[in-house]
Amino acid sequence: MSLTNAEETLMQILWKKERAFMKDIIEAYPEPKPATTTIATLLKRMQDKDFVDYIQYGRSREYFPLVAKRDYFSKHVNGLIKNFFNNSATQFASFFTEETNLSKKELEALKKIINDQIKTK
The missing domain is CATH 1.10.10.10 (Winged helix-like DNA-binding domain superfamily/Winged helix DNA-binding domain)
Structure with a gap:
């Protein structure tokens, strides 16, 4: 809901x-x-x-x-990815990085987050 x-x-x-x-x-x-x-x-x-x-x-x-903010938004982001990006996190990431006018510094920070996640998998 x-x-x-x-x-x-x-x-x-x-x-x-x-x-x-x-x-x-x-x-x-x-x-x-x-x-x-x-x-x-x-x-x-x-x-x-x-x-x-x-x-x-x-x-x-x-x-x-009764609902944690992180849980609420996690559910909505996953729904967004499913409903608008063919359940593709890659399509979502591509759209997000192209349409939000992120600075080079912000893109580097995202890259670090992704690389850190890759290391833990």
């Missing part, structure tokens, strides 16, 4: 904060801040999708992510 753009924005806040009360979440948004009811609706939908949960403290809820 995936998140809408609004839910993903909220997850980014929760991943960064790790745990947050409603006031902390709203405070993390840029102006204009969303309404409390909007955030409450998003949190409920995300809870139904098993992305977040909360601990109740009196009348306040402290929300926290």
